[in-house]
Amino acid sequence: MTELYTASGSKVHAHKADIFCRDETRVDWHSKALWALREKRDRAAGSLPEWEQLRLLGSQLKLHTLSHLAQYLEQFEQQCLSNGIKVHWASDAQQHNEIVHGILAKHKVKKLVKSKSMLTEECHMNPYLERHGIEVVDTDLGERIIQLANMPPSHIVVPAIHMKKEEVGELFHQQLGTKAGESDPLYLTRAARAHLREKFLTADAAMTGVNMAIADQGAIVVCTNEGNADMGANLPKLQLHSMGIDKVVPDMDSVGVLLRTLARNATGQPITTYSSFYRGPQEGGEMHVIIVDNGRTEMMKDKILAESLKCIRCGGCLNTCPVYRRSGGYSYNYTIPGPIGIAVGAKHDDTNSIPWACTLCGSCTYVCPTMVPLDKIIAHHRRLKAEAKRLPYGKGGYMPLVGRFMANETLMNTSMSAARLALRVLPGSLLKPFSGAWGKYRELPVAPESSFASWYNKNRSR
Amino acid sequence: MKIALFIPCLVNQMMPEVAIATLTLLEKLGHQVIFPKGQTCCGQPMTNSGCFDEAKNTTLKLLNAFKGVDCDAIVCPAASCLVAAKENFHEFDGSQEAQEVISKLYELTEFLHDIAPIKAFARPVAAKISMQMSCHGIRMLNLATPTEQMGKQRFNKVEAVLGNIAGLEIVYPARIDECCGFGGTFAVDEGAVSAKMGKDKAQAHAATGAKYVVGFDPSCLLHLDGMIRRQKLPIETRHIAQIINDAL
Incomplete structure (x- = not known):
C-alpha cells in the first residue's frame, strides 16, 4: 500500500519498528484501535464471574489433549471416517499444499473460495495454488481487503487493522469500481458483499480453517462473524478444512469452554455471529479434513515451547501488547505477529530479532484465555538463540563484557564514578553524540555526586 | 527486625537517594538495618537477553554477599531486580544456603505490606x-x-x-x-x-x-x-x- 508497509532492506524487528514509528499519528491511531479491542475484551471477560475459572479450564483441557494427542487425533480420524469425511495427514507445509492441490486438481477446480485460516497463511498456500492455475478468493472481508491490496495479514483476527477506511475506499475504487473518494464503511461493505456473492456462486470448491476439531464427534468448528465459511461450505459440493494437530479437543464440553472465551477475548463479543459445526459432506458432495504438523511435534519436545500449542488464536495477546500496537504486524518477520507470533515463529526468524521485540511485561500471559505463558516462552527463545550463538543487536559481542563488568566491583565503581562525573560536568551537547539510543529519545539521567555505597561508608559505617 | 538492604547496581550508582530513603524509613520504623558489602548486579541485563553464562558470575557474587548474613529479611527497593535476583539465584545455586537467602528476599512494598506493616505515619504529605x-x-x-x-x-x-x-x-x-x-x-x-x-x-x-x-x-x-x-x-x-x- 504505502512505503510504510513494504519497506525493503533489513527485516530486523527494531528496524521495521523504527520505520513504523516515524508516522506518529498513525502509530497513535493503530495503538488506539487495538487498545479499544482490549477494552472491549475487559468488559466482556469481566461480565463473567467465572472468567478466571474458564481460563484455567481452557488451559487444563488443552494441556490434557496435547499430552494425549495421538489418542485424540486417531479418535478424531475414526469418527470423521464414520461420518463420511476424508482425512489427510500432512507432515509439513509442502505436503499440505500438495494434498490440497491434489484434491482440487482431481475435481478440476478453477476457483476456490476460502474463509479465514492462519494455517494456510503459514503454509503459503494461496501463491502455491495460484502458481498451479487455481484462483483463490479470500472471503472474510478483512482478508479480502488485504488480498486485493496484495498484502499478508497484519493481525490474526483483524487482518486489515492497519488500513484506514479511506485507504480501503481507494483500494475498492481501483479494484471493485466503487465511487472515487467514498469511504463510508456501510457502502464499502455492501460493495464487497455483492462482489463476494458472485464469487461464492461461481466457486468450484470451498476451504476453511478450523477453530476446533472434536475428537469424539468427528466434527469441526469454524467461527466467523460474516457467515462466509457457511456460504462457501454450503454452495459448492467440495469442501476442504485445514487444521493444525493442536486444534483437536476431546468433546463438546471442551468446545463449550473454549467458545465462551474465544470471541470474548478476541473482540469482546459474547460469541461470534456464526459458530458452525461441520460433521459430514453435503448430499452428493465431498468433505476433506487435512491435519497438519508443520513443526508442531518438534515444538512439543521442549516443555516450555509446547505450551504455545494451547493457543486458540483469539489475538488477545496482540491487542494488549504495547510493542505490537506500536510496531505493527509487518515488523515481526513471521506470518503471525505479536506475542504468539514470537512464540511460534522465533525458530523461523532468520533475523533472530523477534524474541527481543518484547519488554517481558507479561500482559499477554494474563490476557491469554488458555494461560499460555507467553512471556516465559519469549524469554526462553532468547536463551535458545543465545545458546545457538544467534544473538541480534551485537549482544553476542558486548554481553560477555557486560557480564565481566557487572561482576567486577572495583571496575564498576571506578567507571560509574567517572560516568557520574562526566554527566555532571560535561555539557549535554558533548555527551549526546556518545549516548546512543538512550540519548536519542530521552534526556540523560541527572547524576548524583556519589554512589549509595560511598554515602553509607561516610554516614553509617562504624 | 534485622534487615539487610539489597541495593541493585542502578540504584547504588545512579539513584542513591532511593537507597538512602529506604534505609532511613526502615530505621525510623525501628528496624536494625545493615548493608552487606560486595553487592553488584542481579544478572538481569544478561539473563533477559538469554545470556545465562554471562550472568553467572555477577549473580553468584550478589548471592554470596547475602549468604550467612545474620538478618530476618533482605529488602530491595526495586521490584524488577528483586524478581531477577530470586530467579537467578535459584538458576545458579541449588544449595540450602541459597534457598535461605531466597526465602528472605522482599521488595520494599511487599515487606511493608505483608511482613511489617506501618502502624502510623507521623507527617502528612500534601x-x-x-x-x-x-x-x-x-x-x-x-x-x-x-x-x-x-x-x-x-x-x-x-x-x-x-x-x-x-x-x-x-x-x-x-x-x-x-x-x-x-x-x-x-x-x-x-x-x-x-x-x-x-x-x-x-x-x-x-x-x-x-x-x-x-x-x-x-x-x-x-x-x-x-x-x-x-x-x-x-x-x-x-x-x-x-x-x-x-x-x-
Whole structure:
C-alpha cells in the first residue's frame, strides 16, 4: 500500500519498528484501535464471574489433549471416517499444499473460495495454488481487503487493522469500481458483499480453517462473524478444512469452554455471529479434513515451547501488547505477529530479532484465555538463540563484557564514578553524540555526586 | 527486625537517594538495618537477553554477599531486580544456603505490606501522585491485581501502604498498568518503540495533573524521568521510599 508497509532492506524487528514509528499519528491511531479491542475484551471477560475459572479450564483441557494427542487425533480420524469425511495427514507445509492441490486438481477446480485460516497463511498456500492455475478468493472481508491490496495479514483476527477506511475506499475504487473518494464503511461493505456473492456462486470448491476439531464427534468448528465459511461450505459440493494437530479437543464440553472465551477475548463479543459445526459432506458432495504438523511435534519436545500449542488464536495477546500496537504486524518477520507470533515463529526468524521485540511485561500471559505463558516462552527463545550463538543487536559481542563488568566491583565503581562525573560536568551537547539510543529519545539521567555505597561508608559505617 | 538492604547496581550508582530513603524509613520504623558489602548486579541485563553464562558470575557474587548474613529479611527497593535476583539465584545455586537467602528476599512494598506493616505515619504529605504500576512488580510479585485479571478479589498493596498517609491524593494514569517501555536493553535495542511507549506513559501521568509519578521500580522511573524532561512535562518522578520517608 504505502512505503510504510513494504519497506525493503533489513527485516530486523527494531528496524521495521523504527520505520513504523516515524508516522506518529498513525502509530497513535493503530495503538488506539487495538487498545479499544482490549477494552472491549475487559468488559466482556469481566461480565463473567467465572472468567478466571474458564481460563484455567481452557488451559487444563488443552494441556490434557496435547499430552494425549495421538489418542485424540486417531479418535478424531475414526469418527470423521464414520461420518463420511476424508482425512489427510500432512507432515509439513509442502505436503499440505500438495494434498490440497491434489484434491482440487482431481475435481478440476478453477476457483476456490476460502474463509479465514492462519494455517494456510503459514503454509503459503494461496501463491502455491495460484502458481498451479487455481484462483483463490479470500472471503472474510478483512482478508479480502488485504488480498486485493496484495498484502499478508497484519493481525490474526483483524487482518486489515492497519488500513484506514479511506485507504480501503481507494483500494475498492481501483479494484471493485466503487465511487472515487467514498469511504463510508456501510457502502464499502455492501460493495464487497455483492462482489463476494458472485464469487461464492461461481466457486468450484470451498476451504476453511478450523477453530476446533472434536475428537469424539468427528466434527469441526469454524467461527466467523460474516457467515462466509457457511456460504462457501454450503454452495459448492467440495469442501476442504485445514487444521493444525493442536486444534483437536476431546468433546463438546471442551468446545463449550473454549467458545465462551474465544470471541470474548478476541473482540469482546459474547460469541461470534456464526459458530458452525461441520460433521459430514453435503448430499452428493465431498468433505476433506487435512491435519497438519508443520513443526508442531518438534515444538512439543521442549516443555516450555509446547505450551504455545494451547493457543486458540483469539489475538488477545496482540491487542494488549504495547510493542505490537506500536510496531505493527509487518515488523515481526513471521506470518503471525505479536506475542504468539514470537512464540511460534522465533525458530523461523532468520533475523533472530523477534524474541527481543518484547519488554517481558507479561500482559499477554494474563490476557491469554488458555494461560499460555507467553512471556516465559519469549524469554526462553532468547536463551535458545543465545545458546545457538544467534544473538541480534551485537549482544553476542558486548554481553560477555557486560557480564565481566557487572561482576567486577572495583571496575564498576571506578567507571560509574567517572560516568557520574562526566554527566555532571560535561555539557549535554558533548555527551549526546556518545549516548546512543538512550540519548536519542530521552534526556540523560541527572547524576548524583556519589554512589549509595560511598554515602553509607561516610554516614553509617562504624 | 534485622534487615539487610539489597541495593541493585542502578540504584547504588545512579539513584542513591532511593537507597538512602529506604534505609532511613526502615530505621525510623525501628528496624536494625545493615548493608552487606560486595553487592553488584542481579544478572538481569544478561539473563533477559538469554545470556545465562554471562550472568553467572555477577549473580553468584550478589548471592554470596547475602549468604550467612545474620538478618530476618533482605529488602530491595526495586521490584524488577528483586524478581531477577530470586530467579537467578535459584538458576545458579541449588544449595540450602541459597534457598535461605531466597526465602528472605522482599521488595520494599511487599515487606511493608505483608511482613511489617506501618502502624502510623507521623507527617502528612500534601501532594497528588500518579502511580506507576510497573509490570514485574504487578505481574510477577503480585503487588496488585493486574487489569487483565478478572474477578472480585482485587488488591493493591502499593495503595494499601501509601493510602494511610494524610494529605496524599493517589491517582492513576490512563491504561493503568500498560508497560512504560523501559525493558532493560529493550530501551536501546528497540529505541523507537521504547521511546514511544515511554512518551505515551509520561503524557498519561502528566495528564492526571499530579505533582509526582510515584513507583516502586527505579529503572522504569529513570526511563520516565528521561522522557518527562525531554518533553518538558510538568511532573517529576519519585520512588515510594521517598514518599514514605517524608511521611515518617
